[in-house]
Each structure stands twice: as structure tokens, then as C-alpha cells.
Amino acid sequence: MDGASLRILYVLTDLIMPLAVGYLLHQRHLVSDSVINKVIRFNVICVYTTLSLLSFWVLPLSWSLLLVPFLGMLLVLLPGAIGYGLFARHIENLLNRGAFIASxxxxxxxxxxxxxxxxxxNEQGFAYSQIIGTMQNFLLCVVVFPLAQYYYMKHTSAIRKSSGSHNFREMFFSVNQLSLLGxxxxxxxxxNGITRPEILGHLFQYLVHIAAWIAMLPVGFLIDFRQVRRYAKNVRTLTFLRFVITPIIFTGLAYLIVSDPVLQGTLLILTFCPTAINxxxxxxxYKLNVDLAVSSFVITTAAYLFVIFPLLFMLLH
Structure with missing residues (x-):
């Protein structure tokens, strides 16, 4: 059995297991909502900031790699624009619309x-995914969080009740954007050419697995299968966007403008990725419709783990 076949166990240990543990914690009332909220904030403020610092510290700064973060930005902005233009603008409830756009x-x-x-x-594919993922984290801070805040404020009519400068500060300068400092x-x-100590490289490897658990466990805690079924119909358009529209666009781009086969394969894996934990x-x-976002996450993640990625593994392995 080769390394790739052995590493597929990470799907179970880093992705499925924390989801299951979070779900069991909720079902057995072993952890309160306030504890989960603290875990989420710790993840956003501390873990994301640390991983951002460590990953940008060794991010290759060559001109040839400028294409990678550009594609990472497109992977966020283009589905968002298409999703809004085709589907989200027809959703009347603003909390639902905000959750749909984030998803x-x-x-x-x-x-x-x-x-x-x-x-x-192996490490090369992971490195490419982290460069692209880092751009998504950047846009999470400067685009998605402010949009989520905007839809919540608009829903509660807060925009009409407070000053423009106050809204600007809340939307773009909050503790949730702390990872930008990282x-x-x-x-x-x-x-400045300062070499990252080797021990921090090892720390980064451990943090990747820890971050996966810290990120996935609260989502498992939030899963309510009754609400997943309730919003399943609303998620159909998101599923179509995630697994049909986006892959068609980016698979064509990957093979037209990228020559590195590892980067091509990594982009193919990422372009099919389901709705994010974030x-x-x-x-x-930001108090949007969490159940809609969870429904999108659960349905698209299940499809990816049990159908999409096994097919990609057979195609690319």
C-alpha cells in the first residue's frame, strides 16, 4: 500500500471523527452552546491567526506563483457572484440570503x-491547497465577514439606526479579522529573509490536524438532521453551483493556464470542494440562518466524501 492510500485515513481521523464527536456531544448534552461558541472564537482568533502567520512566513514569493493565489481568489469570488446572480437575489429573507451567499x-x-x-x-499538494486556502481566509476576513454582518444589520434595521462610521468599524475592524495581522x-x-525555525514547521504540521478537529467538532455539534432535511430543497441550487458550475469553469482554467500536473490535480480537488466549515x-x-449553512455543509460534504473524492482519487491516483 503506497503513501497516498495510507494517508486516506486522514479523511476518517481529521474530518469524519470530529464531526461525529461534536454531534454526540450535542445529542448527549455534554457541552453547552457557550462552550462551543468559545471554541469557535478560539479557532477564528487564535488558531487561524497562528496558521496564517506560519503559512505566510514560508509562502513562496516568486512571480510564477502569483497565479495560485489569483485562482484562490477566483474560487471564492466567482461562485459567490454566480450564486448571487442566479439564486440568492431571489431569496427574500435576508438571514437566509446571507447564509446562502456565505455558503x-x-x-x-x-x-x-x-x-x-x-x-x-503529499506535502506539495498540501502546500498548494494552503496557499489557495490562505487567500480564502483573507477574503473570509475582508469580504465574507463584512457581508454577513451587513445582512444581519440590514435584517435588524441596524443600518438605519446607527452611523455610517460605526457600521464601517463593525464590518471591517473586529476581532474576527485578527488573522489578517498574522x-x-x-x-x-x-x-525580510528571516528563516522560520524548524520547530515551528513541526508545530504547523500538528496545528493542521488540531485545527481540523477544532473546526469540525463545533459543526458536528450544530448539526440538526431535521433542519438539514428542512433546507435540503434550498441546498439543491448550492449543490449544483458547487459540483457542476464551478468545476466546469475551473477545470477548463486549470488545464488552459497551468502546466504543473500536481497543481492541476490539486486545483481539480479544490474546485469540487463542498461548502466550507467557515x-x-x-x-x-453573525446570527444568520445557521441551519441553512449547516444543511449545505452536511449535504455537499457527504456527497464529496462518499462520491466525489473517491472518483477523483481513482482518476488522479
Missing amino acids: AMLANLGTLGGVCAFILY MTGGLILNA AVLAAKI
Whole structure:
């Protein structure tokens, strides 16, 4: 059995197991909502910031790699724009619309995509996925969080009751964007030629697995299969967007403008990725429709883990 076949166990240990544990914790009332909220905030504020710092510290700064973050930005912005234009603008409830747009924009690139790219392409595939995922984390901070805040504020009529400067501060300068400081610090260290200590590289490897657990466990805690069934019809359009429209566009782009076969394969894995955990976290933090985001996450993730990725594994292995 080769390394890729052995690493496929990470799908179970880093992705499925924390989901199951979170779900059991909720069903048996072993953990309160307040504890889960603290775990979510710890993940967003501490873990994301640390991973951003460490990943940007060693991010290759060559001109040839400028294409990779550009594709990472497109993987967020284009599905979001298409999702809004075709589907979301017809949703009247603003909390539902905000959750839909977050679910359309955010794919599970860093956690699920990173583990799956690692399974097939080892460290190189994981590195590419992290560069692309880092761009999504950047857009999570500067686009998705402000959009989520906007739809919540618009729903509660807060925009009409407070000043423009106050709204601007809340939407773009909150503790949830702290990972931007990690990105900036990592780039400064990188640009100044300061070598990242080897021990921090080992720490990063451990943090990847820890971050997967910290990210997946709260989502498992939030899963309510009754609500998943309730919003399954609403998620059909998101499923079509995630598994048909986006892959058609980006598979063509990958093979037209990318020559590196590992990067091509990694992009193929990422372009099929399901709705991100961060869409659920954004909905939770900004009080949008969490059940719609969870429904999208559960349905698209199940399809990816049990149908899409096995097919990709056979195609690319």
C-alpha cells in the first residue's frame, strides 16, 4: 500500500471523527452552546491567526506563483457572484440570503481540500491547497465577514439606526479579522529573509490536524438532521453551483493556464470542494440562518466524501 492510500485515513481521523464527536456531544448534552461558541472564537482568533502567520512566513514569493493565489481568489469570488446572480437575489429573507451567499463563496479548501490534496500529492499538494486556502481566509476576513454582518444589520434595521462610521468599524475592524495581522506578520518576516525555525514547521504540521478537529467538532455539534432535511430543497441550487458550475469553469482554467500536473490535480480537488466549515462559523458569529449553512455543509460534504473524492482519487491516483 503506497503513501497516498495510507494517508486516506486522514479523511476518517481529521474530518469524519470530529464531526461525529461534536454531534454526540450535542445529542448527549455534554457541552453547552457557550462552550462551543468559545471554541469557535478560539479557532477564528487564535488558531487561524497562528496558521496564517506560519503559512505566510514560508509562502513562496516568486512571480510564477502569483497565479495560485489569483485562482484562490477566483474560487471564492466567482461562485459567490454566480450564486448571487442566479439564486440568492431571489431569496427574500435576508438571514437566509446571507447564509446562502456565505455558503456559495466558501468552499472547504483549507481543511477538507488540504487533507485530500495531502492524500494524493503529499506535502506539495498540501502546500498548494494552503496557499489557495490562505487567500480564502483573507477574503473570509475582508469580504465574507463584512457581508454577513451587513445582512444581519440590514435584517435588524441596524443600518438605519446607527452611523455610517460605526457600521464601517463593525464590518471591517473586529476581532474576527485578527488573522489578517498574522498574514501581515508572516509576510513581513518572509520578505525580510528571516528563516522560520524548524520547530515551528513541526508545530504547523500538528496545528493542521488540531485545527481540523477544532473546526469540525463545533459543526458536528450544530448539526440538526431535521433542519438539514428542512433546507435540503434550498441546498439543491448550492449543490449544483458547487459540483457542476464551478468545476466546469475551473477545470477548463486549470488545464488552459497551468502546466504543473500536481497543481492541476490539486486545483481539480479544490474546485469540487463542498461548502466550507467557515460558512457555518460566519452564520453562527453573525446570527444568520445557521441551519441553512449547516444543511449545505452536511449535504455537499457527504456527497464529496462518499462520491466525489473517491472518483477523483481513482482518476488522479
